[in-house]
């Protein structure tokens with residue numbers, strides 16, 4: 604599953620390509636991927652312009668000029684492909700843009716059998732592909748008022764998710780983490796992967812942040828000292844920023860863009876490096892263990 608830096612990369616990629624374009628038509632080929640009435644689509648989406656595409660935790664939010672918004676989650680296998688008019692889905696560079704998971708099954712002409720929603724926009728076509736069909740798109744009013752018709756608004760929907768503050772925002776602080784850790788008797792790795800603690804931090808960036816802070820992933824959250832929490836706080840922000848800077852991590856289940864795949868995998872210090880020497884030159888070796896059902900990479904000799 605993509606983590607914060609990967610979804611941020613997709614949001615930026617789509618924002619740069621879709622902003623200002625109007626949506627001319629929508630073809631929903633698999634109803635569960637985008638469960639919405641035709642009437643709502645006609646009234647609030649068709650003819651609307653995309654104002655901007657942004658990210659909240661792992662959600663992609665497409666704000667529309669009608670004061671409604673499309674919200675999407677890629678989940679395990681979701682992918683957006685934008686193909687400019689005259690371009691073809693499998694070509695790279697200026698003709699198309701792919702954000703999300705790559706799959707062998709997607710390597711065919713678009714739309715294909717894993718394409719569940721097709722948006723025709725003024726300068727091209729946006730395809731939502733999803734092999735395992737856990738991903739979704741929703742349509743929500745951006746704010747309360749006449750236009751929302753009493754429906755749950757985007758803000759209400761986001762509030763209901765109980766997300767943590769964005770880890771790269773000012774609201775995410777050392778004191779926030781201290782508060783979240785003080786009663787938790789679980790290993791710290793599991794706690795920082797809790798979306799209500801540090802939303803958008805998944806397996807890769809949790810391992811990297813703990814290495815950066817030289818903390819053992821097995822350490823029990825409530826036993827962290829103030830100095831541990833402070834180190835971890837800065838480490839989380841550092842590895843997420845690095846991930847965004849390098850366009851995310853490209854792996855067998857995630858890729859950000861055709862032809863310009865993310866490079867963060869080249870900068871990972873522990874994740875995926877089991878059996879290799881620690882990058883700290885501590886003479887330790889990166890170990891891989893299972894923690895809370897997730898593979899966890901860390902250096903036994905320098906992460907205490």
Ligand SMILES: [Zn+2]
Nearest residue numbers: 881885902905
């Ligand atoms: Zn080490």
